[in-house]
Amino acid sequence: MPDSRFKILTSASTAGPGDAGRTGSWRVERPVIDYSRCTPAKLGKHACHLCWLYCPDRTISKDIEPQIDLEYCKGCGICAEECPTRAIRMVAEEEFAKGDGHE
Amino acid sequence: MSNQRIDSGNNAAALAVQLCDVDVVAAYPITPQTPLTEKLSELIAAGEMDAEYVAVESEHSAMGVCIGAASAGARAFTATSSNGLLYMSEQLHWAAGARLPLVMCIANRGIGAPWSVWNDHQDAMSQRDTGWIQLFAKDHQEIVDLTIKAFRLAELVHIPVMVNYDGYYLSHTYMPFELPAAAAVKEFLPPYAYLHTLDPQQPESLNSVTLPDARQDVHGVTQGGYMDIRHNLHLEMRQAMEVLQEIDAAYQQAFGRGGVPLLDPYRCDDADFVVVAMGSLANQLRDVIDQLRAADNLKVGVLALQIYRPFPTAQLAAALQGAKGVMVFEKGLSYGNQGALYADLKSALYPYPARPQLHNFILGLGGREIRTADLSQTLKTACLQPAQSLPEQTDTPHWMGLQL
Numbered sequence: 384m385p386d387s388r389f390k391i392l393t394s395a396s397t398a399g400p401g402d403a404g405r406t407g408s409w410r411v412e413r414p415v416i417d418y419s420r421c422t423p424a425k426l427g428k429h430a431c432h433l434c435w436l437y438c439p440d441r442t443i444s445k446d447i448e449p450q451i452d453l454e455y456c457k458g459c460g461i462c463a464e465e466c467p468t469r470a471i472r473m474v475a476e477e478e479f480a481k482g483d484g485h486e
Numbered sequence: 487m488s489n490q491r492i493d494s495g496n497n498a499a500a501l502a503v504q505l506c507d508v509d510v511v512a513a514y515p516i517t518p519q520t521p522l523t524e525k526l527s528e529l530i531a532a533g534e535m536d537a538e539y540v541a542v543e544s545e546h547s548a549m550g551v552c553i554g555a556a557s558a559g560a561r562a563f564t565a566t567s568s569n570g571l572l573y574m575s576e577q578l579h580w581a582a583g584a585r586l587p588l589v590m591c592i593a594n595r596g597i598g599a600p601w602s603v604w605n606d607h608q609d610a611m612s613q614r615d616t617g618w619i620q621l622f623a624k625d626h627q628e629i630v631d632l633t634i635k636a637f638r639l640a641e642l643v644h645i646p647v648m649v650n651y652d653g654y655y656l657s658h659t660y661m662p663f664e665l666p667a668a669a670a671v672k673e674f675l676p677p678y679a680y681l682h683t684l685d686p687q688q689p690e691s692l693n694s695v696t697l698p699d700a701r702q703d704v705h706g707v708t709q710g711g712y713m714d715i716r717h718n719l720h721l722e723m724r725q726a727m728e729v730l731q732e733i734d735a736a737y738q739q740a741f742g743r744g745g746v747p748l749l750d751p752y753r754c755d756d757a758d759f760v761v762v763a764m765g766s767l768a769n770q771l772r773d774v775i776d777q778l779r780a781a782d783n784l785k786v787g788v789l790a791l792q793i794y795r796p797f798p799t800a801q802l803a804a805a806l807q808g809a810k811g812v813m814v815f816e817k818g819l820s821y822g823n824q825g826a827l828y829a830d831l832k833s834a835l836y837p838y839p840a841r842p843q844l845h846n847f848i849l850g851l852g853g854r855e856i857r858t859a860d861l862s863q864t865l866k867t868a869c870l871q872p873a874q875s876l877p878e879q880t881d882t883p884h885w886m887g888l889q890l
Binding site for chain 2: 384385386388389390391392393394395396397398399400401402404
């Protein structure tokens with residue numbers, strides 16, 4: 384093991400929101416979930432949760448109605464790509480800026 | 487039980503690596519390092535060394551395998567020379583930035599073009615800013631001792647270490663040396679441990695894109711940004727000199743050899759003139775100055791640098807305070823400027839009161855023969871030469887042994 388006088392500083396991170404800072408500002412497109420098509424929301428029980436599993440920044444909660452933490456979601460779109468029922472669509476951020484994004 | 491033998495420098499390195507309980511060897515053969523890797527592959531194939539030999543397709547891959555192996559918790563070793571070292575260059579920076587405790591032997595050789603297989607130090611000098619510790623051996627015994635110490639140093643400070651020895655002059659010549667007993671080396675070298683050893687139970691991303699600023703990690707702990715990580719690498723590389731001195735003292739206690747981990751002075755106590763060099767050349771110069779002292783009554787000493795990075799700045803400046811003249815002989819240079827060692831030595835002296843007259847000699851590039859008689863004549867002329875009036879003259883390197 385390293386000598387205790389040395390503070391070995393390296394870049395190592397564990398998975399979780401915020402390990403690369405508040406990455407929500409990077410987002411160009413925002414994922415929006417249509418709960419009428421979302422499997423756990425429709426069934427009213429824990430199921431599927433592929434969006435939670437695939438999110439590389441762990442910003443999606445494992446709830447009956449999954450929630451996306453927009454402070455950290457950087458808009459990569461992997462959740463929309465993986466959702467088997469196409470319940471997630473990517474909406475341009477400018478739509479929200481104009482107030483047309485329905486959120 | 488220790489073991490006296492007469493063998494080549496490459497085999498001395500291989501036998502030292504065998505003693506260090508290495509888990510992974512990944513290397514690509516290149517002259518003059520080849521016999522070292524051949525010896526290691528023979529030892530592994532014969533079951534005399536419990537390690538995995540990964541035959542890679544290039545030096546870049548060799549360093550890549552070592553980086554992976556060290557991250558996975560294995561003690562890894564590689565070796566190369568010349569253009570092979572340069573082909574690794576990108577990965578060398580990576581290993582240092584990741585603070586991986588790797589050890590690598592370099593059988594020093596000139597860099598093409600034009601193609602050369604013979605010795606000089608340009609390969610190591612060109613990689614001086616990669617963040618690796620660079621040690622230089624003067625003979626076979628030092629190859630053995632430095633290689634063993636290098637593993638302990640790398641693993642204590644988490645900075646990779648290069649052990650340099652001159653191609654052919656040391657790699658292929660036969661010399662007597664003592665090989666320490668395996669049990670004693672095992673005791674000297676604790677089991678390998680890396681701070682971020684990969685563990686499926688504690689998954690981590692290592693060295694992914696790191697932002698310019700420090701950040702709060704998922705646990706709310708402030709983690710340094712790129713610049714902070716690099717600052718600590720520099721600072722702890724400087725501190726590594728102290729650890730090397732401690733390791734050397736422990737080695738001396740265990741094996742009876744050591745005492746000069748940073749600078750190795752020879753007849754410097756009363757010297758008016760000090761010759762500075764690295765590697766086997768420093769030993770050749772001992773004969774030269776013995777002659778000059780006997781025949782010409784010139785008080786000359788030799789100061790060998792055992793470590794080039796981190797640079798022993800204060801120790802070197804202090805060692806040269808009593809000298810009237812300092813002659814730096816080196817087998818490499820920073821093209822368009824001067825010898826790199828000379829420039830480093832000059833900058834080390836600047837803050838100190840005594841500024842001896844300095845001379846820089848470039849010699850032995852691409853294996854150009856270094857004749858003891860020529861060294862003697864060059865050194866004698868430099869000692870007897872009055873201080874030159876033009877700073878430009880004083881500061882220009884002289885090329886020794888040119889055949890133009």
